[in-house]
Amino acid sequence: MSEDGFRATYGTGPEGVWAAPGRVNLIGEHTDYNDGFVMPFALPHATVAAVARRADGRLRLHTGSPDVPAGVVELHVDELEPGGGAGWADYPAGVIWALRDAGYEITGADVHFESTVPTGAGLSSSAALEVVTAVALNDLYGLGLERWRIARLCQRAENVYVGAPTGIMDQTASACCTEGHALWLDTRDLSQRQIPFDLASQGLRLLVVDTRVTHAHSEGEYGKRRAGCEQAAALLGVDALRDIPYEGLGDALARVEDPELRPLVRHVVTEDRRVERVVELLETGDARAIGPVLTEGHASLRDDFKVSCPELDLVVSAGVEAGALGARMTGGGFGGSAIVLVEESAAEKTAEAIVGAFATAGHREPRVFTAVPSAGARRLV
Known part of the structure; x- marks a missing residue:
């Protein structure tokens, strides 16, 4: 072609x-x-x-x-x-x-x-x-x-x-x-x-839900988050926020007085820890247990980093209510897609619940497909 x-x-x-x-x-x-x-x-x-x-x-x-x-x-x-x-x-x-x-x-x-x-x-x-x-x-x-x-x-x-x-x-x-x-x-x-990531062998499926809400990274908000993180790192005397240990997060937050910068620090430090937790779980063959970690990550992106949107939040809430193991937005935010971890047997039901929730809310119908590591x-x- x-x-x-x-x-x-x-x-x-x-x-x-x-x-x-x-x-x-x-x-x-x-x-x-x-x-x-x-x-x-x-x-x-x-x-x-x-x-x-x-x-x-x-x-x-x-x-x-x-x-x-x-x-x-x-x-x-x-x-x-x-x-x-x-x-x-x-x-x-x-x-x-x-x-x-x-x-x-x-x-x-x-x-x-x-x-x-x-x-x-x-x-x-x-x-x-x-x-x-x-x-x-x-x-x-x-x-x-x-x-x-x-x-x-x-x-x-x-x-x-x-x-x-x-x-x-x-x-x-x-x-x-x-x-x-x-x-x-x-x-x-x-x-x-x-990291081996064969969900099908464990009876699981990862759905990608494209909300069809478009984003533009080169426009303001993404750059503002990055600049805020760099400012917070400078205030804390580190090269980058990854240098703040998870165990020292409380002390770091106490040193950041700016109410706009503090949640950025909290998200980055806890998100790095979430990556480590997912690796540990996948390497021990417990893929189901990553579900709550995904949902926790979405809450951090929504509440601390403030890069979600109503459509992404609806994917997560509707998916979890329908029995998904976990869900979160993926990508830079302000639109785009979310991922939903489901039992293979519940994949169609969960997808239908999400599409139905979008219809009820008056949103454009999302596109749903299965993500296969390629x-x-x-x-x-």
């Missing part, structure tokens, strides 16, 4: 086809830019790129997505600058800018994208777009970049070129996750472990 789209757009075939997935974050929200712990896994939903090199400096980008204006975006690699203003094309263009700024010679490319990652759903559609671009160019240009380095360059593209102050989790998940596992990641040093970025052809 992507090869056909490339030929229809550019009149010739690509040199290869690559894929990079979206992700669900199981636990560890708003901890990545605090040097903390996260635990995402890759979805089967992916962005696919058919790519061919160019030697003339031209960069031509095209997407088959019906959600963006039709036509090829044409740029020149020598003219790429942060704040490019090319809309969706800023994400792949930013990757090429970041690669060239790091000293890698990229002389141009023709790219056709297609994607099954829902946009605006908190499932990292932007990271998938960035990572698939970087992985393709890494292969075609023989750059020899390790996956963690690709993730770092993609994060820089989003932070500096696009202007969204995101952490490293999304790009690392898309680049590094493996099938059947969740990825425990220390965002400070990028050390990582693959492979990270890879070459297809």
Whole structure:
């Protein structure tokens, strides 16, 4: 399909086809830019790129997505600058800018994208777009970049070129996750472990509920939370909030007088601890016990970090009332998706209860699907 789209757009075939997935974050929200712990896994939903090199400096980008204006975006690699203003094309263009700024010679490319990652759903559609671009160019240009380095360059593209102050989790998940596992990641040093996450073998299912409420990370609120965390860390005399031990949280909170900063500190420190608890439970084979930890995390995001919204709260409350083991919002917040851990036998009933609750509340019908831990970025052809 992507090869056909490339030929229809550019009149010739690509040199290869690559894929990079979206992700669900199981636990560890708003901890990545605090040097903390996260635990995402890759979805089967992916962005696919058919790519061919160019030697003339031209960069031509095209997407088959019906959600963006039709036509090829044409740029020149020598003219790429942060704040490019090319809309969706800023994400792949930013990757090429970041690669060239790091000293890698990229002389141009023709790219056709297609994607099954829902946009605006908190499932990292932007990271998938960035990572698939970087992985393709890494292969075609023989750059020899390790996956963690690709993730770092993609994060820089989003932070500096696009202007969204995101952490490293999304790009690392898309680049590094493996099938059947969740990825425990220390965002400070990028050390990582693959944690077995086979819910089906335990009679469980993890539902993703896309509320269809869109968010925009590059707009104010996300940046405000990040700035608040950095301010609190400075007040506490640490490099980042991950340096506050869970056992010392009470003392730290007593030292933060600002009523807006105090709950940010509480969320980050307790969320790092929740990641550790989920790892411990999964490694002992007790996946059911992570349910209450997920729900506890949602309460923290709702009440302390204040990044939830009525639709996300409704997913959690309706899911738990219907018998779910636990539920929480996932992603940056202000919309997007929530995850719901259920017994396999109760999955359909729980999904119906959530959809019914949305109808009763007058909300747009959510999209519900099962999350299956899948492979990270890879070459297809």
